[in-house]
Amino acid sequence: MQQIFNFIFKNSTGILFLLLLSISLSLTIQSHSFHKSRIISSANFLTGGVYEEINSFTEYLNLKTENDALALENARLKSILFNTKDTTTIEKPQNLKGVAPDDIVVSKVIHNSYNTHENFLTLNSGANDGVKPDMGVINSLGIVGIIDRTSAKYSTVVSILNTKSQINAKIKKSNHFGSLTWNGKSTGYVQLVDVPRLASVRKGDTIVTGGQSVIFPEGINIGTVDKVYKEEETNYYVLNIKLFNDMTNLGHVYIIKSKDRDEVNNLEKEIKKDE
Amino acid sequence: MSSTFFINILRFILLLTLQIVIFNNMTFLGFIMPLPYILFIILYPVNSNKPTLIISSFLLGLIMDLFSNSGGIHTTACLILAYYRPYLFKFAFGVSYEYQTIKLNESITPERFSFILLAVVIHHFTLFILEAFQVTFIFDILIRTLLSTIFTIISCIIIIYLIKPNKR
Structure with missing residues (x-):
């Protein structure tokens, strides 16, 4: 002893x-391990508060670019306003299949990381605004990521620039599916893997989200094909995709809740029960 | 004793603030980030007791992880650096390092520089290995370690010169 x-x-x-x-x-x-919730995250009172303060300062420095973006958006909105008969509509991203305008939460990125292999964003809206894990995050240009964890006022997002992220996507003109991953190299490019060789793909084709995912509605822009090559082991195509979004410079984003999602999940549950 | 204690607490808070507010937003070429917050572990007094250093570097890493959403990678890297610090001292300054009163914030001699270099390399290498967590990224890890080490050392030396008390 x-x-x-x-x-x-x-x-x-x-x-x-x-x-x-x-x-x-x-x-x-x-x-x-990707799908487990993390204990240490920037969605809590202390870190979220500090990031909010820092962001309010950097926001001031970025006023000019933000103004330009707003001016562009204003011009676009005005063109819509003057060209439609129904002037009462509020501009949130429309034409999203299976998403009602009420199911869109407008939020702001208060912390953005893009220099590691597993990148996360922090947003300034949380469970109080109706944000739940596994909701999709997009902005006016294209997809941004998927909500990972929420607190009362903040939430973290798994960016598409995360080597663990996998999102169903398709080629817009031919409906061939693949899954969207990131190889951890360049922030401007992501990869679409497992595209069948039957698909006719050319440089410049548009890639949009596919209908198999219940997180994102179908047809949200992702990027354009930059390079096509064959993977030696599997003989599937791998497409290098240039993102529409500049992931290093994100301002306002929309969090979307797919209405069909519960329906699809319930349906799939029923099928499993029958078996 | 109590004055060094307070100086260390002040350093802890100041370096973390600097790191989170300024250096976390400073990225070169999109992926190289200087991490001068480990100066806290490097500048910690040589002869003070080790458990305090280990616990405080654990907290230091944990707070960094909280702010950078990275699980426990900063914590692990800081802990390893804190634990192996005496061996680095022995390597850089010779066996009798404990009997000398070394203050790193005086002027930068080759011994001190080699100590800082080793400490930064060990910390960054652990950090980037744990961050990638895959063997396939080994080349990427080495490049990140090399480039980040350069930038961290430059920022460390600048900070050391800035907080150096004006004697002579």
């Missing part, structure tokens, strides 16, 4: 180190 205590006293630093190391390693490993 005496010897055990002596051993512990002698190696107290080492034991403390190992204890804390195991905690931190388990946090690391847990964060790499």
